[in-house]
Amino acid sequence: MENQNILCEIAEGVATVTVNRPGSLNALNSQVLGELECTLYKLEQDAAVSVVILTGAGEKAFVAGADIKEMAEMNSFEGHRFALQGQRVMLFMEKMTKPVIAAVNGYALGGGLELALACDVIYASDNAKLGFPEVTLGIIPGFGGTQNLARLIGPNRAKELIYSGRMINAQKALAWGVVNEVVAQAELAAKALDLAREIAKNGSLGVGYAKNAIVNGLNMTKEDGFRYESSLFGVLFATADQKEGMSAFVEKRKAQFQGK
Missing domain, CATH: 1.10.12 (Lyase 2-enoyl-coa Hydratase; Chain  A, domain 2)
Known part of the structure; x- marks a missing residue:
């Protein structure tokens, strides 16, 4: 079945995967996660693809989080199953033999930040906002965020960000080591593509x-x-x-x- 929420374009060994729900700020629901998992699995098997770029549609958001409307109706079992689905996608990205570059254009919150953290390299636009607002909803990050962020920047800063639920801007994310580099939004796609092409030339x-x-x-x-x-x-x-x-x-x- 054709994807409804995930776009994928392949050129010169580089696959650009776009979460395409701009009307919902590219929020992740069960269907989006399923489509993303299938897309990534196919790319892992595709010998013509050497590198993957992951981004979000529009200029406002990479992925603004998991879909709260869907989560609001979940019981404990369904919430656990949803977390496991998200974690499976994140772990698959980490285990892929092909590098994944996140081009974070705008908001990367909750599940969106978890998605970025599962990538090998994170480039952010200068208007990007990152954070884990889950505690403001009475929950915690469920797609590996508590584990990946603490391993990346250390437990103290991870605790500060997760416990407070606050957002940080791109420059602070760079200073804290969450992202690799910050560029103007108009230059973000080209920046990610330049690195992807450089990697694709190698064995x-x-x-x-x-x-x-x-x-x-x-x-x-x-x-x-x-x-x-x-x-x-x-x-x-x-x-x-x-x-x-x-x-x-x-x-x-x-x-x-x-x-x-």
Whole structure:
């Protein structure tokens, strides 16, 4: 069935995925999460795609949060199931072999900030507002926000942001290490695309293994992380991409990677 809320365009190895509910500030409901999960799964299997850019339709919001109208009618079981659905999408993004770049254009609140935090790189427009307002609704972040934010910026600042429910602007998000860079809104799409194209030129196996090493290594001791890194390093020497990359360097030509 064709997506109603998710747009996807692919060009030059880069897939741009857009949450397309501008009338609701791109709020996440069960249907949107389902469509996003299916889209990301297809992109993970698509050999023509090396990098994914994730953004929201319109100029007001990346994703302004989860759909409160839908959540307001949920009981405890349904709320738990909704959280698990959102977490499944976030974890899949983190485990994808392909890097995901968030282009945060405007509000990234609640589930929207959780979506951005599940990406590998976050670029924000200068008018972006980020935060977790869940406690003002009597709940908590449910799509991994309490875990990912604390791991990214430390528990103290994460507690300040989550307990207060306040929003921070793009510059404070940059200072706190929530986002990688802040640019003018008119330049945001080009900024994300430039990085995506730069990544797409590299060996997709190498990039995917690097992501694997970083994401999984964060849950290991440093020594275990070193061992894990060395094992992935060794595996790559059995690939055609490693042979091509090093041959191209020695021969002073541009490498032609095949993802094999």
